[in-house]
Structure formats: C-alpha cells, structure tokens
Amino acid sequence: MRQRLGQHFLxxxxxxxxxxxxxxxxxxRVIEIGPGQGALTRPLLDRYATVRVIELDRRLASGLAGRLSRPAGLEVIQGDxxxxxxxxLASQGPWLVAGNLPYSVATPIVRRLMVRLDLFKTLVVMVQLEVAERMxxxxxxxARGLLSLEVEAHSRAExxxxxxxxxxxxxxEVTSAVLRFTLIEPPEGIERVLRLASAAFSMRRKTMANGLAPLAGREVVQGWMSTADVDPGRRPQDLQLADWLRLAAAAPVGLS
Structure with missing residues (x-):
C-alpha cells in the first residue's frame, strides 16, 4: 500500500x-479494493471466476495483470x-467485496459500500484495529458512535x-483487523435516525436531554423522550438502535 494513503502492502x-x-x-465474482502488488488478488482468482480490482496507483494498476501472468477473469480499473x-464499478452485480483498505480512507469507503445493498452482498475488508472497534x-x-450506528443499521458486522x-x-505502527459485513435492508426511518444521532453524538458527553435541547427546547425534548420511552439522562452511546428508531418516530414535526 502507498504510505501517503496510510497503505501498507500485505x-x-x-x-x-x-x-x-x-x-x-x-x-x-468479487471486487477487490486496493490490490497493490496482488497478494490478495492471487487467491481470489483461485476461487472466483471474475475478480474486478480498483487501484488508485497508475503504476500498480498497469502492472498488475502482467505480475499475475495475465489470468483470465481479472479486470483492472484504475481509479479511486x-x-x-x-x-x-459494480455493473452486472451483485458483487462480493474484499480489500486491504488504506487506513486514511477506510471509513468513507465502507460507508459508501454498505448502503448499496443493490450492488454488494458481503464485504470482507482489513482496516486499522481501532477503526474496526468503532465500526x-x-x-x-x-467506542460507540455515529459510525457504529450506521454499520449496525446496514449490516451484520463482525x-x-x-x-x-x-x-x-x-x-x-498499528495493528489491523479483518471485518466481515453482511449487508442487510436498513430499518424504515434510518435517515431520520442518523440525522438525530449526528446531532446527539456531536455532544456525546452530554445527556440526550441536554444534547438535543438546542433543537426544540428542554421541555419539549423531555416530553419527546418520554413518548419514545428513552431515558433522557442517558448518553447517545448508551442507546440501542431500537431506542433511536423510537426516538426518530416520536420526534416533533420538523425535527426529523
């Protein structure tokens, strides 16, 4: 991997x-993100009929097929x-996804892929251990945060x-971890949930009542919490996905 991207070759x-x-x-068929020198590409080709790789580095992308003796079933895309x-990228899908993701862009890549259940089925990717724990x-x-909630809503992750x-x-200098995301249909109302959660997690040290009070006033928020059966004294990282769904469903008009 390229060090400027936080990337190291497996x-x-x-x-x-x-x-x-x-x-x-x-x-x-599988899409590999960031094949680098092909350490993962080789065993993928041994198992899958089609391996489509996307590599940012032009030199690595242009040389990959030759490095692997130009195998049938390999498709190389140079891109980010x-x-x-x-x-x-995922035309003629759905696809599996594998990859040793650059540390610096692992989170935005996972966020992009996991919401596209129409294109992808399962992701098995390597990221920095600290990021994996947050996910x-x-x-x-x-480590619970907005990212954790997004992952839970869109996948079974481990x-x-x-x-x-x-x-x-x-x-x-850090340990990495391999995760598997099995993509699922997100619950109805997840967009409202994530908007509210984003506001709450921006003040994660505050209770839910205090963190959301700027949105509608403390008294309104207290009633809202009561209707949703959510303890206003809890902090955002303490809530289950089911709590967030009730909270979003009970939100005053204009807040969700």
Missing amino acids: RDPRIAGEIVAALPPDPG AVDFDLDR VARAEAP VLFEVPPDAFAPVP
Missing part, C-alpha cells in the same frame, strides 16, 4: 487466504474507490481476526 499469504476463506462462495462511480461497537461500549504489523511491508 505480504503474509496466510492472512490473504483467511480473507478469501471468509467470503461466501456466491455470487462467483472513495469517489468512483459505484454503479459502473462494530454496540450500545454502552466506549471482527474476524486481528493482523499484526509484521504482516505488511512497510511495517505499520
């Missing part, structure tokens, strides 16, 4: 094999997964295993 074939093994067999047209944090966990720094070159 060099441990055992880790690559475990990532591939964590993917389901169907559909028989952060803003590339997903309908074009899967449940209610009352210290950390599969940690990856030590010496599995990469150059060696990063």
Whole structure:
C-alpha cells in the first residue's frame, strides 16, 4: 500500500487466504479494493471466476495483470474507490467485496459500500484495529458512535481476526483487523435516525436531554423522550438502535 494513503502492502499469504476463506462462495465474482502488488488478488482468482480490482496507483494498476501472468477473469480499473462511480464499478452485480483498505480512507469507503445493498452482498475488508472497534461497537461500549450506528443499521458486522504489523511491508505502527459485513435492508426511518444521532453524538458527553435541547427546547425534548420511552439522562452511546428508531418516530414535526 502507498504510505501517503496510510497503505501498507500485505505480504503474509496466510492472512490473504483467511480473507478469501471468509467470503461466501456466491455470487462467483468479487471486487477487490486496493490490490497493490496482488497478494490478495492471487487467491481470489483461485476461487472466483471474475475478480474486478480498483487501484488508485497508475503504476500498480498497469502492472498488475502482467505480475499475475495475465489470468483470465481479472479486470483492472484504475481509479479511486472513495469517489468512483459505484454503479459502473459494480455493473452486472451483485458483487462480493474484499480489500486491504488504506487506513486514511477506510471509513468513507465502507460507508459508501454498505448502503448499496443493490450492488454488494458481503464485504470482507482489513482496516486499522481501532477503526474496526468503532465500526462494530454496540450500545454502552466506549467506542460507540455515529459510525457504529450506521454499520449496525446496514449490516451484520463482525471482527474476524486481528493482523499484526509484521504482516505488511512497510511495517505499520498499528495493528489491523479483518471485518466481515453482511449487508442487510436498513430499518424504515434510518435517515431520520442518523440525522438525530449526528446531532446527539456531536455532544456525546452530554445527556440526550441536554444534547438535543438546542433543537426544540428542554421541555419539549423531555416530553419527546418520554413518548419514545428513552431515558433522557442517558448518553447517545448508551442507546440501542431500537431506542433511536423510537426516538426518530416520536420526534416533533420538523425535527426529523
């Protein structure tokens, strides 16, 4: 991976094999994000009929097919997964997704992909361990935040295993982790939930009543919390997704 992007090349074939093994067999096509020198691409090609890769680095993208002896089934796209047209990237889908994501852009990439259930089925990706913990944090966990809520609403996510720094070159200063996201249909009203949660998590040290009071006034918020059966003394990171859904459904007109 390119260091300027927080990216380090995977060099441990055992880790690559475990990532591939964590993917389901169907559909028989996978998109790899950031193939780099092809350490993960090789085992993906051994298992799947079609492997479509997207690589930002022009030199790496142009040389990948030759490095892998120009295998049938490999499609190389030179582009940036952060803003590339997903309908074009995942044409003829749905697709599986695998990748050793650059640390600096892992979160925006996951956020883009997990809301496109029409294009993607399962993601198995490697990110920085600290980011992985934030992504899967449940209610009352210290790492719980808006990202955790988004992930919970759009997927069944789990950390599969940690990856030590010496599995990469150059060696990063942090531990990584591999996650699997099985995408699901989000609950109705999730857009309202995320708007409210964004406001609340921006003041995560405050109680829900104090954090949301600027939106409607403390008295209105207290009644709103009561209607939604949400304790106004709790903090946003303490709430379950079900609590947020009730809160959004009971929100005063104009606030959701």
